[in-house]
Amino acid sequence: xxxxxxxxxxxxxxxxxxxxxxxxxxxxxxxxxxxxxxxxxxxxxxxxxxxxxxxxxxxxxxxxxxxxxxxxxxxxxxxxxxxxxxxxxxxxxxxxxxxxxxxxxxxxxxxxxxxxxxxxxxxxxxxxxxxxxxxxxxxxxxxxxxxxxxxxxxxxxxxxxxxxxxxxxxxxxxxxxxxxxxxxxxxxxxxxxxxxxxxxxxxxxxxxxxxxxxxxxxxxxxxxxxxxxxxxxxxxxxxxxxxxxxxxxxxxxxxxxxxxxxxxxxxxxxxxxxxxxxxxxxxxxxxxxxxxxxxxxxxxxxxxxxxxxxxxxxxxxxxxxxxxxxxxxxxxxxxxxxxxxxxxxxxxxxxxxxxxxxxxxxxxxxxxxxxxxxxxxxxxxxxxxxxxxxxxx
Amino acid sequence: xxxxxxxxxxxxxxxxxxxxxxxxxxxxxxxxxxxxxxxxxxxxxxxxxxxxxxxxxxxxxxxxxxxxxxxxxxxxxxxxxxxxxxxxxxxxxxxxxxxxxxxxxxxxxxxxxxxxxxxxxxxxxxxxxxxxxxxxxxxxxxxxxxxxxxxxxxxxxxxxxxxxxxxxxxxxxxxxxxxxxxxxxxxxxxxxxxxxxxxxxxxxxxxxxxxxxxxxxxxxxxxxxxxxxxxxxxxxxxxxxxxxxxxxxxxxxxxxxxxxxxxxxxxxxxxxxxxxxxxxxxxxxxxxxxxxxxxxxxxxxxxxxxxxxxxxxxxxxxxxxxxxxxxxxxxxxxxxxxxxxxxxxxxxxxxxxxxxxxxxxxxxxxxxxxxxxxxxxxxxxxxxxxxxxxxxx
Numbered sequence: 001x002x003x004x005x006x007x008x009x010x011x012x013x014x015x016x017x018x019x020x021x022x023x024x025x026x027x028x029x030x031x032x033x034x035x036x037x038x039x040x041x042x043x044x045x046x047x048x049x050x051x052x053x054x055x056x057x058x059x060x061x062x063x064x065x066x067x068x069x070x071x072x073x074x075x076x077x078x079x080x081x082x083x084x085x086x087x088x089x090x091x092x093x094x095x096x097x098x099x100x101x102x103x104x105x106x107x108x109x110x111x112x113x114x115x116x117x118x119x120x121x122x123x124x125x126x127x128x129x130x131x132x133x134x135x136x137x138x139x140x141x142x143x144x145x146x147x148x149x150x151x152x153x154x155x156x157x158x159x160x161x162x163x164x165x166x167x168x169x170x171x172x173x174x175x176x177x178x179x180x181x182x183x184x185x186x187x188x189x190x191x192x193x194x195x196x197x198x199x200x201x202x203x204x205x206x207x208x209x210x211x212x213x214x215x216x217x218x219x220x221x222x223x224x225x226x227x228x229x230x231x232x233x234x235x236x237x238x239x240x241x242x243x244x245x246x247x248x249x250x251x252x253x254x255x256x257x258x259x260x261x262x263x264x265x266x267x268x269x270x271x272x273x274x275x276x277x278x279x280x281x282x283x284x285x286x287x288x289x290x291x292x293x294x295x296x297x298x299x300x301x302x303x304x305x306x307x308x309x310x311x312x313x314x315x316x317x318x319x320x321x322x323x324x325x326x327x328x329x330x331x332x333x334x335x336x337x338x339x340x341x342x343x344x345x346x347x348x349x350x351x352x353x354x355x356x357x358x359x360x361x362x363x364x365x366x367x368x369x370x371x372x373x374x375x376x377x378x379x380x381x382x383x384x385x386x387x388x389x390x391x392x393x
Numbered sequence: 394x395x396x397x398x399x400x401x402x403x404x405x406x407x408x409x410x411x412x413x414x415x416x417x418x419x420x421x422x423x424x425x426x427x428x429x430x431x432x433x434x435x436x437x438x439x440x441x442x443x444x445x446x447x448x449x450x451x452x453x454x455x456x457x458x459x460x461x462x463x464x465x466x467x468x469x470x471x472x473x474x475x476x477x478x479x480x481x482x483x484x485x486x487x488x489x490x491x492x493x494x495x496x497x498x499x500x501x502x503x504x505x506x507x508x509x510x511x512x513x514x515x516x517x518x519x520x521x522x523x524x525x526x527x528x529x530x531x532x533x534x535x536x537x538x539x540x541x542x543x544x545x546x547x548x549x550x551x552x553x554x555x556x557x558x559x560x561x562x563x564x565x566x567x568x569x570x571x572x573x574x575x576x577x578x579x580x581x582x583x584x585x586x587x588x589x590x591x592x593x594x595x596x597x598x599x600x601x602x603x604x605x606x607x608x609x610x611x612x613x614x615x616x617x618x619x620x621x622x623x624x625x626x627x628x629x630x631x632x633x634x635x636x637x638x639x640x641x642x643x644x645x646x647x648x649x650x651x652x653x654x655x656x657x658x659x660x661x662x663x664x665x666x667x668x669x670x671x672x673x674x675x676x677x678x679x680x681x682x683x684x685x686x687x688x689x690x691x692x693x694x695x696x697x698x699x700x701x702x703x704x705x706x707x708x709x710x711x712x713x714x715x716x717x718x719x720x721x722x723x724x725x726x727x728x729x730x731x732x733x734x735x736x737x738x739x740x741x742x743x744x745x746x747x748x749x750x751x752x753x754x755x756x757x758x759x760x761x762x763x764x765x766x767x768x769x770x771x772x773x774x775x776x777x778x779x780x781x782x783x784x785x786x
Binding site for chain 2: 247
């Protein structure tokens with residue numbers, strides 16, 4: 001069957017893959033997680049009027065007329081109790097505004113004339129140097145909305161509103177099935193005709209980046225029954241199969257997935273990554289990834305990544321910053337296929353294409369600064385064209 | 394003393410803070426870490442010539458003259474042993490190229506006429522469908538250079554070159570000292586005149602983002618001796634002190650740091666964050682952060698963050714993507730102070746300023762999309778100005 005367009009695969013993911021249920025985590029572990037519910041302040045922030053500065057709290061009305069020619073003396077008083085006329089209370093930023101005062105004069109705008117007296121030379125208005133209750137956020141207002149990835153500042157605001165535990169989307173548990181022969185884990189002796197495994201460490205790293213948890217790893221031979229059995233390992237939210245997706249006589253990953261679930265699409269018009277497929281193993285979303293590492297990488301980035309990020313409550317888009325830049329050389333692409341081209345920055349605004357992934361394996365992803373996607377209808381970009389460059393640094 | 398310029402603080406950091414020593418980690422845990430040494434391939438990648446496609450390996454010379462009008466038959470042979478004339482070997486992508494063959498015809502470009510015969514209708518040249526030994530990377534070539542943050546593809550390439558363990562810069566161990574009174578950990582009952590702690594969860598999240606490890610946390614009263622004692626807790630690579638940095642009568646964090654080390658600079662021309670300071674506790678780099686959460690956040694982002702990232706072997710610059718955008722409203726800033734202004738995106742290319750951090754605490758960092766830095770000599774930007782916007786999403 002002809003390869004499907006990436007957009008159709010992404011539409012299938014949108015229709016068939018939903019956010020996992022939430023879990024409760026302590027606020028100290030919540031940064032970077034996806035908030036699962038809207039949170040509203042159930043107290044004013046700050047909860048009471050307080051000094052915004054280190055200085056002297058006093059009645060603003062009593063400072064009227066103060067100037068360098070008319071310094072006004074205030075007697076220092078304790079914070080508690082009735083405040084006599086022309087008195088001031090020494091306060092530290094964050095202290096409750098003492099009863100009877102309505103302004104704070106900064107330490108360096110006043111002069112401590114004796115241990116008991118302070119002199120003011122500028123009048124202040126009511127509220128000067130004061131944070132009123134609720135001035136950051138009123139009780140009942142939205143603090144952070146569901147679906148947001150919690151930043152350090154988000155966590156701080158929620159903590160200051162008293163939230164000790166938060167409901168966040170559960171991290172997807174992922175089972176990786178590696179279908180390979182003559183692929184050896186690095187660290188061992190390499191027998192002849194064998195290569196070291198790249199996909200194992202790579203998928204582990206990609207899942208970690210996308211906040212997936214690799215809960216199981218199976219290494220199986222290129223036999224349909226063995227793959228099918230591995231696909232049904234319990235305890236995961238999604239399954240990734242790497243290898244055995246091609247047209248060779250022993251490529252039986254798709255058949256194995258069909259036997260225990262459904263192959264919705266197999267063969268996608270992307271390069272690298274054409275033999276990527278998607279469907280279900282039992283009821284779980286499952287992605288077939290090519291065994292060749294560059295193809296496995298892009299099958300993950302364009303198809304498995306969106307599944308994992310969507311399960312985790314994130315946006316499914318590519319997790320890379322992008323910038324509009326200009327091509328310093330022509331980029332040639334096949335019409336009908338979405339091609340990924342690694343690029344290198346020549347300066348702030350110009351990129352040049354590098355060797356293709358089919359010529360140089362993963363090296364362009366290592367040596368390049370980013371990549372350009374050339375969509376299916378395009379035969380590439382001429383020299384001097386404007387392109388969106390994604391940075392994977 | 395007048396506040397110092399941020400550039401002077403950063404110059405002090407560059408001069409006084411160096412990368413930590415490396416440690417060895419398994420390749421499966423190396424993604425996101427900073428490689429501590431240049432790594433060179435000590436084998437060709439791939440290590441041997443191999444099929445790049447699923448298909449039929451054969452002698453390219455024997456395909457000369459093949460066409461739809463002149464289909465040439467090849468007899469299927471096993472991979473081992475001498476290959477008779479006009480024979481082909483069925484191969485899977487990644488298989489060693491069988492002895493005697495020099496090209497691979499893709500499965501779908503050939504026709505399997507019987508179980509023993511395949512018909513070729515297009516001639517191929519030597520090397521077609523083949524990955525030569527070393528075509529991704531030659532033995533002796535650089536793979537990844539020291540100082541690089543390892544991406545999933547980097548890890549995959551290093552794994553395929555046989556590196557099972559990597560030397561990476563050690564993560565900085567950080568001790569956080571909180572100098573606060575009437576600040577309660579969230580989850581407890583809030584007594585009157587007290588607020589919930591925001592800085593604890595925030596610094597934890599910031600350190601985690603910058604790959605620091607918070608190895609100890611001390612909560613001490615605003616007393617110089619108590620702070621000094623906490624500063625000397627062993628086992629850390631750096632110390633952050635939050636609170637007690639102002640000009641109030643109980644602000645003794647700087648005095649405590651001076652007593653056990655050195656206060657290099659205290660008072661920086663940044664807003665928020667003016668009372669931030671830097672120096673040493675014993676021999677460790679130490680940063681004094683203001684207790685007010687918005688000031689603590691920006692003291693961290695602009696000063697403590699560079700210390701932590703530099704210890705960890707990273708670039709010390711702000712870890713946020715930035716984009717050039719246009720202001721939809723005027724941004725007003727005080728000359729002589731580097732001000733941070735939160736902004737909200739109105740569309741793809743336009744931002745507007747939000748309430749200031751001094752008016753709204755941390756809320757602008759939560760509700761905004763990013764921020765703009767207005768440098769010391771500037772009094773701000775008019776409507777329609779071009780600015781660099783950092784995105785903290």
